[in-house]
Amino acid sequence: MLGDLLALLAGDRRADRVVPPTGFTARLTVFASAAMAFLAVFALALSLATGRLAERWSEELARSSTIRISAPPGQVEVQTQAVLRILATTPGVASARALSAAEQRALLEPWFGPDLDLSALPVPQLIDVVETAEGFDAEGLRLRLAAEAPGAVLDDHTRWRRPLVAAAGRLEALGLMSLALIGGATAAMIVLAASAALAANARVIRVLRLVGARDVYIARAFVRRFTLRSMAGAGAGTLAGMAAVALLPEPGPEASFLTGLGFVGAGWLAPLAIPALAGAVAFAATRFAAFRTLKGLT
Amino acid sequence: MIEFRDVAYSYGGGELLTGITLSLAPGSFHFLTGPSGVGKTTFLKLCYAELIATAGTIEIFGQDTRSMSRDAIARLRQRVGVVHQDCEFLDHLPVDENIALPLTVSGREAQIGNDLDELLAWVGLRERRHALPPELSGGERQRAALARAVITSPELIIADEPTGNIDWEMSLKLLKLLIELNRLGKTVLIATHDLNLIRAARAAQASARVLRIRNRRVEPAGAEL
Structure with a gap:
């Protein structure tokens, strides 16, 4: 041949x-x-x-996480500062910042309209976490959060990422x-x-x-x-x-x-x-x- | 050169040829005769392995045709020049390329120039070399077919009713060409039902041997020929 x-x-x-x-x-x-x-x-x-x-989906979603703090009004700020301190010393976290009231309002605006008064609603505080390329130990972070900020919940986007990446892979x-x-x-x-x-x-x-x-x-x-x-x-x-x-x-x-x-x-x-x-x-x-x-x- | 040993050929449940045992020696000249439809073309096809015997053994150049691969059969045909009854050509190619076809397909294009010019002159088709086959007369087709059959200088030349479609004068010219080839050492086998052609050949070539097909067998013809 x-x-x-x-x-x-x-x-x-x-x-x-x-x-x-x-x-x-x-x-x-x-x-x-x-x-x-x-x-x-x-x-x-x-x-x-x-x-x-x-x-892209895999990378973008894998490199960002969100921490949601639901606590009594007097505890929110205290727990937010505690979480930020924890994140500052957590290996694999590139940066972390608490979303401002305006940013949180913008996130809710598509559902509730532009005249929303956040202070009247029990909206949790959100903290945006950007990971380094190596990433962080999610389970270890969860344990530390549970000990020092009991109202904080880590969402590392895994449950969103998997079906999206799977769908793209199938395509x-x-x-x-x-x-x-x-x-x-x-x-x-x-x-x-x-x-x-x-x-x-x-x-x-x-x-x-x-x-x-x-x-x-x-x-x-x-x-x-x-x-x-x-x-x-x-x-x-x-x-x-x-x-x-x-x-x-x-x-x-x-x-x-x-x-x-x-x-x-x-x-x-x-x-x-x-x-x-x-x-x-x-x-x-x-x-x-x-x-x-x-x-x-x- | 060709050995038939108790050869039979059957087709469609009927036996066309049977009990054939003969040999064609190198440099010999043979006619094969018999009425139309008696099996002359079938016999010739057995001689260049277009058909394979259904019984017995045929050896061509020492090779048993039953055990030959398709490539081996192709190589065998490069050593045999065949003038077919219907003189089939490639109608889209001019006469000279048709005549050179056996050299082209066997990778001997380098030989084409000199051999082709000589051959065209020999068969009287030099002026018609660029014509397409459908433009040729019956005699010209026969001569072109003969030229194609001999361009590789084959050891064996087989012609099936080579004078079937041409006048007597042209038939004699073709016969003369075949006798010349035989004198050059080529083995010639011609199938024809034209007894006058056989008589003319024997007058010029006393050693020509005549075979006849009768009752599905090939046998030497009698003295009446």
């Missing part, structure tokens, strides 16, 4: 000419490869974007599965087109066999043709897909889920592998179809 691949790259004008041009199957291969490559660009963009999203897997399905569908289509071309050229193949052509020689002529057509179609489809991704409208903050859908930085190089992969799929698919058909001929 390696020899075939090298021969394919080198090309052979005379060998190429022994198989007549096949109009319909040629157009079908180019069109289908282009369409599949176009879809593959979007599947790849989705997969890369959800991968980034999962990583990423879905993107990869779409790529695999596109590859499979492309292979099936090329097998059909190549089989049709081989059947249409049964007489040519018979003549070639009778003058001493080996199967590998006959197959190579078809394989080269279908591989190059598939690569050309996939190249056009990939460029069109990349242009479409580049022209996607920028989402606003309200569409934060879509933020980052597309390619970023070196990620723009990833779709350039699609034509080569399409060529590899076409090479294997046509080779399979050719040898299967040739075995049925004398």
